[in-house]
Amino acid sequence: MSTASVARDIVEIFERHGEWRAEEAKRLLDLDRTSTTEQKEEVIERTAWHKDMELLQYWGFSYGSVLGATLSTMYADRIHRAVLDGVADSHDYMAGGWSTNLRDTDTTLVKLADYCWQGGNGNCPIWHEDGPAVIAANIISTVQDLKNDPIEVPEVSGAGPAIVTANDLARLIRDIVYNPLKYFPLTAHILRDLGTRNGTSLANWAREQLPAGLGEPLNKQCEQGGPYSPACFETSTPGGSMNWDGTYAIACSDGPGDRLNQSKAEFKDYADRITAQSRLIGAAWAAIQLPCTAWHARPHWRYEGNFHNTTAHPILFAGNTIDPVTPLYNAYLMASGFEGAGVLHQDSEGHCTYGSVSMCSGRAIRQYFQTGELPGKVGGLKDEDWDGYGKLCEPDLVPLQGYRADEPVFPRPPKGEQDTALWQALVSLNRVWP
Template sequence: MASGEHKWPPISYDNRVLQHQRPNESRLLVLPTRRTLKSSNTGASATALGATLVSMFPDRIHRAVLDEVADSFDYMAGGWSTNVPDTDLEFVKLGKYCRLGGPINCPLYDEDGPAAIIERVAKIIADFVHEPIGIPGDAVIGPAIVTYNDLKRVFRDIVYHPLREFTVTAQILYDISQRNGSSFASYKRAYLEPRLDHAFGEACLSDEPYSEACGGDDGAANFAIACPDGQSRLGQTKESYREYARKIQAQSRLIGEEWAVIQLAC
């Protein structure tokens, strides 16, 4: 994207109708039975797991509600290619809730309404692509730099936890527009980088590796499960992966690039 273009994300506030409905997914299943198995999870993996559970144990399910974030056949094949068509609509909600929250609660507030807020966000992002921000160090923390690649990882998080992440994301975007990267650098150290700034305590010794006290899971186990479940990617060529990545990026400017990395790990 050229520095003067501000067309990100490619949606308008009035485009509120989901254009990519998958009619075979996210159905409400009501099966009369005296036994009910209750399960609550989130994400594409949970949708696929829920569909599998219903198929395997229909007599144990009274009602199952599956979120429309995955095509089970694509998911089981390891495609990861049908999950993000509606993801950019998150920013429609960002504009809406920022407007409702007002200037005190949302630093991106614009009295002209949600459409103006979205346009402002698009400009901030477009400028940041070419203009990362450096943050000087101090007596405790070394210097840092925040980039568009870091921001894409924040967008990935906001999709999974929109209500939790909206406030911090709005603040980060506002600070970026003011060429202040301090809040973003703090977020990056806390959530996007390995925790190397403190020694592990007694809780880590008692809770054992991969516990929250020891820094948590780095996500490697996810790929160890997801990759063998799907088709082998060991023979995948660079060109075939590029074609796949372009397809995913075209579905979502918000997290398309980050989502395409999932298959790369396999």
């Protein structure tokens, strides 16, 4: 259970697909009574399986950037196209650090105040005529007030009474920083309510976060299989939910295993350093490594390289100006290790490029996959001290400007935009993830 093994699996998947592709083409051509011999030979040549040489196409988000960097280093000669989007510092990840992720996180709160001011009173319930600084100060005051004095919420429509605390608000903020475009309207609404000592909206949100099935009778399979059987972990979420046990197992296996020898005092020092990086989500982020203090299994195969190589085709790295857990800095850091790599800088907030909607980014990534052309030009991002290929893209939708992801009405494309298929794909991706 390690990233190196999955990278090898990806190569195998492409090999098996190449084999199937060639066989399927021949099968269909045997049924073809209209094409000429030359036309059939052209198809056979174009769809031939190149044994042990099949080229890879890959688009990885977040941890997927670690997997992609590992794939691109171990199998550099196989890379046909690779987009690493929302880039983690793979050096830090493989060292088991998780310590280079939060350098830009808390700036998201500043952007909430800015977008609220720009959106106006009609789009932002916590808008204030005196500007972003006052809006930000009011948010901080609301958080502090809730910390000092939690709010009681009476029973309403069958939902039992509750008490909302600063911890509930911290959990909300921890989630919304991943997708401000999608969640800033909800956040502003909840903050407005809390400012008037109304905790109902936050209590409702907290209830929605409870695990599926909590409070419901156990299913028969769980009763028969026992409390730790797979049936006891079923979820009503469509497609299932993210398995954090698997996430921890992979992360701990990829790391060097030195957390097993860590004392409580050493872990507290680590947690204090991470918490100092971000007041918003630092404490929760530090907890990611906690399971590794008890993870004894070691992988048979672990990548221990330096993430430097020359790939068969240059990689495209992509990142946002403010990403809460994979800062833009990491995109440039990782790109510097791969010959000829390019960087797509999307001037927005949120996690990965799908955290916003940018036709410019969508076109650049599509063009790269279809033609291999890196976006922008050499030195196209001089402000970032990057002398390789680079391009800056602006978003087409920004938070608190009237767009709501929970409304069934699909937003219109920018004025004059004809590529509605790409627009719908990008908006849909933002609505689905994370």
